[in-house]
Amino acid sequence: MSLTAILHARPARVVTVPMTHSLQAAMALMRKERVDAVLVNDRCATEGEVVLGLLTRRAVFDAITDHGPAALSMKVADLMDGGLVFCDIDEGLPALIARMRERAAHHVVVMDREQAIGVIDVSDILFFSPADAASPVQRAG
Template sequence: MRVGDILNRKNTRIATVRMNETVATAARLLRDENISALVVKDVCRTEGNVAVGMFTERDVVRAVAEHGAAGLSMKVSALISVQKLVSCHSTDLLDYVRELMHDHHIRHLPVIDDHTLVGVISMRDINASPTFGLGAQPAARPAEFAFV
């Protein structure tokens, strides 16, 4: 199964936040959309309207835990990683994406095809897929042993 197969079943709306928005604004978006992650976009002359990171509920908790109420006034850009954005393609196999998430200790990945953001896939999406989760075929039962 591929990432695109899951995206075809999901809501096509992609929730985003600009990196110059506050943590409080991002937290409200998370609540209002009933989601746990937002794609962070940078809107500037040199880069254009591009995905630069992910902002999650964990980032809200970290901001408040480290800075108290003042953390809510911080910019989203202060909390996202400045390293290269980890992403996947809609043609990637779920096995590969699951391993990528595991290796980078992340639960949400932006899906980018031809330099265009086409969706977000989460570990929850993968685990609920027919390949891995709710629709997966049960493993063969081990043989039963009789003890005499």
Template structure:
């Protein structure tokens, strides 16, 4: 299966945050959309970075409450691992495991096309296994 199949099921909407927004604004977006990471983008199409709840917690540990007024650019990961819609889901699972990341933006011709989380991948895999199970049960019951 391809990343495009995952995106088709979950939708291509991506919530982004500008690098100059504060961490407080970031936290509002994370809570509002009930998500764990945001793509950092100046224009909503480029991928300038990615920032997650983990980034906030780690910075909170070292800077305390002052983190809330810091710009997102101070916390974000600037070197972002991305994938394309034609990439294989198994490859993406391995990439997420090897790099210990839970969110990977999907990029097409340099533009943000979607984002895939580990939860999306797990759900997709469970759905695949259910279809295989149903086919096997149907075959056995023939």
């Protein structure tokens, strides 16, 4: 199965939140949109909208655990994961899975040219493509 097929099997939207929004606002957006991750972006006069990072449910949990209720007023720019894994829409799953394993990434931003067109996670790959994903994910042993 291809990344295109995986993206077509999911709701077709990329949910973004500005880097200046609070964690509480981002959490409300994640709940409303029923997503586990949102892209954190900024608008630049010379480059337009730029993806800076990813805010995941895990990052939300970690922020609240580390900072308590004060985390809710913190800016998402201070809590996001900036170590994104990007892939091209035409990239093969075995190469993508290998890179995700190498970087211990659970989420990948799928790009078409210079535009983010989706965010997929490990469960998407396993759910929508178990035969393609099985052998590269198996542990050596």
